Amino acid sequence: MKPRVCILRTDGTNCDRETLHAFAKAGGNCNLVHVNQLRNGGEKLADYQIMAIPGGFSYGDDIHSGKVLSVELASFLQDQLRQFIEDGKLIIGICNGFQVLVRTGLLPRGELGNIRATLMQNDSGKFECRWVNLRVENSNCVFTRGLEGTILQYQVAHGEGKFYTNEQTLQEIEGAGQVVFRYADARGNPTQDYPANPNGSLHAIAGICDQTGRVLGLMPHPERFVETHHHPNWRRIVFSEPHGMALFRNAVDYALNK
Numbered sequence: 001m002k003p004r005v006c007i008l009r010t011d012g013t014n015c016d017r018e019t020l021h022a023f024a025k026a027g028g029n030c031n032l033v034h035v036n037q038l039r040n041g042g043e044k045l046a047d048y049q050i051m052a053i054p055g056g057f058s059y060g061d062d063i064h065s066g067k068v069l070s071v072e073l074a075s076f077l078q079d080q081l082r083q084f085i086e087d088g089k090l091i092i093g094i095c096n097g098f099q100v101l102v103r104t105g106l107l108p109r110g111e112l113g114n115i116r117a118t119l120m121q122n123d124s125g126k127f128e129c130r131w132v133n134l135r136v137e138n139s140n141c142v143f144t145r146g147l148e149g150t151i152l153q154y155q156v157a158h159g160e161g162k163f164y165t166n167e168q169t170l171q172e173i174e175g176a177g178q179v180v181f182r183y184a185d186a187r188g189n190p191t192q193d194y195p196a197n198p199n200g201s202l203h204a205i206a207g208i209c210d211q212t213g214r215v216l217g218l219m220p221h222p223e224r225f226v227e228t229h230h231h232p233n234w235r236r237i238v239f240s241e242p243h244g245m246a247l248f249r250n251a252v253d254y255a256l257n258k
């Protein structure tokens with residue numbers, strides 16, 4: 001049976017249909033679920049194997065991008081979320097979804113309410129919307145299995161994407177192999193230099209997972225490269241597969257085989 005994927009949305013979410021398309025193409029049985037449906041019991045996280053928090057401007061980025069939705073998740077939905085993770089299920093937060101996961105505390109420490117990092121305003125002081133190179137690091141992340149060491153091209157589209165934390169947390173996540181993606185230059189080497197690093201993220205971090213490898217957050221948008229023609233150079237470059245697909249397929253396969 002196809003794994004069920006909960007694509008969470010709320011006011012201001014704008015990448016939900018693309019994320020649904022990506023998971024459906026990978027073999028998921030997807031539903032767009034408004035956060036209020038989870039709050040009022042109309043939908044239950046327990047009925048799903050994968051949850052995706054898509055990109056966008058939830059609640060207009062008021063207070064801080066992703067902040068209001070993170071408070072809803074960490075307060076009203078904390079029991080459902082804890083159970084979901086304890087049951088060995090998967091969560092991916094893309095862009096605004098990554099911001100949400102970090103502000104709940106689920107990333108990097110896996111503890112609701114224990115907020116150890118942030119995504120702050122890009123060093124450039126402006127919204128960055130373009131393609132970047134990413135190096136996939138060695139980690140225990142379920143979503144990037146088999147992709148370690150490869151260079152991917154994804155799009156970024158964010159104003160608050162600079163991953164920032166204190167030295168201790170940085171060492172912790174580096175030591176535990178929780179860094180999943182880094183911004184890279186044309187040769188594939190991680191870089192702090194603008195524009196290859198679009199926001200000034202510490203250690204060029206573009207995405208991290210929790211200690212279990214089952215909760216992933218990343219600023220770039222894998223769902224925006226699941227068809228060959230999504231890439232601006234699709235007529236010239238031969239891709240064996242659009243670079244975003246592997247992430248969604250890995251997740252669906254993991255849920256299928258569990």
Ligand SMILES: NC(=O)CC[C@H](N)C(=O)O
Binds near residue numbers: 055096157158161
């Ligand atoms: N595409 C997105 O998810 C954008 C995230 C957020 N609104 C930002 O600008 O940082």
